[in-house]
Amino acid sequence: MPVYLDNNATTSMPAEVLDVMLPYLTTTIGNPSSVHRYGRFSRQAIDDARVQVAALVNAEPSQVVFTSGGTEANNLAISGSCKKWHNAALAIAATEHSSVIEPARLQALDNTVLDMIDVNAQGQVTVAALKQVLHDNTRLISVMLANNETGVIQDLQPLLNIAQQHNIWFHTDASQAAGKIEVDLKQLPVQLLTLSSHKLYGPRGVGALIIDKNIEIDPIIVGGGQEKNMRSGTENIAAIVGFGKAAELAKQALQSRVELLSQMQSQLEAGLTQIASVKIFAKDEKRLPNTTLFAIDGIEGETLLMQLDKKGFAVSSGSACHSSKVRASHVLQAMGIDDLTGSGAIRVSLGIENNSAEVDGFLSAINEILETLRPNLSLNVS
Numbered sequence: 087m088p089v090y091l092d093n094n095a096t097t098s099m100p101a102e103v104l105d106v107m108l109p110y111l112t113t114t115i116g117n118p119s120s121v122h123r124y125g126r127f128s129r130q131a132i133d134d135a136r137v138q139v140a141a142l143v144n145a146e147p148s149q150v151v152f153t154s155g156g157t158e159a160n161n162l163a164i165s166g167s168c169k170k171w172h173n174a175a176l177a178i179a180a181t182e183h184s185s186v187i188e189p190a191r192l193q194a195l196d197n198t199v200l201d202m203i204d205v206n207a208q209g210q211v212t213v214a215a216l217k218q219v220l221h222d223n224t225r226l227i228s229v230m231l232a233n234n235e236t237g238v239i240q241d242l243q244p245l246l247n248i249a250q251q252h253n254i255w256f257h258t259d260a261s262q263a264a265g266k267i268e269v270d271l272k273q274l275p276v277q278l279l280t281l282s283s284h285k286l287y288g289p290r291g292v293g294a295l296i297i298d299k300n301i302e303i304d305p306i307i308v309g310g311g312q313e314k315n316m317r318s319g320t321e322n323i324a325a326i327v328g329f330g331k332a333a334e335l336a337k338q339a340l341q342s343r344v345e346l347l348s349q350m351q352s353q354l355e356a357g358l359t360q361i362a363s364v365k366i367f368a369k370d371e372k373r374l375p376n377t378t379l380f381a382i383d384g385i386e387g388e389t390l391l392m393q394l395d396k397k398g399f400a401v402s403s404g405s406a407c408h409s410s411k412v413r414a415s416h417v418l419q420a421m422g423i424d425d426l427t428g429s430g431a432i433r434v435s436l437g438i439e440n441n442s443a444e445v446d447g448f449l450s451a452i453n454e455i456l457e458t459l460r461p462n463l464s465l466n467v468s
């Protein structure tokens with residue numbers, strides 16, 4: 087089996103998660119909206135999962151709105167807020183995930199002014215950059231907690247302070263952060279927070295938006311009024327139950343997961359820095375313990391990715407292909423990285439099933455590839 091090093095794309099699902107889901111895919115029927123006992127049983131399962139998901143981020147269960155994933159939660163946060171206002175302005179970081187950028191662009195076609203907040207060379211939004219884009223009518227700021235490509239963890243508190251001073255709502259996409267670092271809504275009381283189950287060893291196709299009790303946003307999917315009118319549609323009970331279990335495990339195991347991932351990340355980055363002309367993006371910034379985005383001078387990311395795939399290592403490239411020209415991703419561009427450097431980007435995102443031997447194997451594979459691609463470039467790292 088190839089070694090999977092692409093855990094920011096999606097994670098595996100442990101047996102404990104599948105086990106709690108199976109009854110809802112097989113023997114258990116009942117629409118949670120039905121009043122009979124089958125319905126009540128399903129409703130209870132969803133409410134139990136709501137408690138588990140809320141606990142992961144220290145929120146109240148009543149704040150949790152289950153969605154079909156992080157994408158929908160981000161759309162709900164942005165569009166559901168903007169739908170409430172007229173002639174308002176919205177500020178989002180330039181490095182946001184496309185599921186924040188695209189709904190924000192759609193709102194900008196309507197009656198919302200969209201301001202992009204610059205990031206610095208390390209991928210951080212500074213207070214000065216935020217202040218630069220604020221208007222009297224700015225109603226919502228959206229800055230992600232951890233970036234999916236670079237792993238950079240945003241220092242949100244100073245930005246939230248500004249938002250609070252100006253009475254502006256704050257949304258953060260914590261899809262990549264939750265389960266890898268502590269996320270505590272009592273410490274960081276943002277109004278809207280996005281979660282995605284499959285980034286934390288839960289099933290794909292389910293997520294949540296956590297909504298502050300003191301605000302009201304409009305739904306973007308209307309119909310039967312499920313999720314207290316915030317998200318209509320018969321609930322995906324099995325996925326929600328699995329998400330709940332994954333959230334519970336993530337909370338229980340956070341410390342040990344962080345230690346495991348950090349050790350492997352250090353080993354990986356120590357090995358990479360021995361290879362001539364390797365650049366690790368945002369190396370000295372606070373980053374997720376599992377994410378390393380790097381480029382090797384003169385080697386295109388896609389080429390390296392394919393060679394690694396042949397050698398049995400699954401990683402992701404951090405570049406974007408536009409009309410067959412390979413460019414730096416929008417995240418790296420925002421950090422001021424040129425297309426040549428950015429097109430070499432490779433993302434390794436470690437997971438809890440990886441081990442030190444696999445990291446060693448990965449470093450050896452890189453070295454072997456470099457020996458064939460650029461005979462004078464590599465050092466022996468194993």
Ligand SMILES: Cc1ncc(COP(=O)(O)O)c(C=O)c1O
Nearest residue numbers: 155156157183234259261262282
């Ligand atoms: C930062 C971030 N936000 C949102 C999403 C979308 O989540 P989902 O796949 O659950 O729709 C992703 C997934 O790649 C992500 O990395």
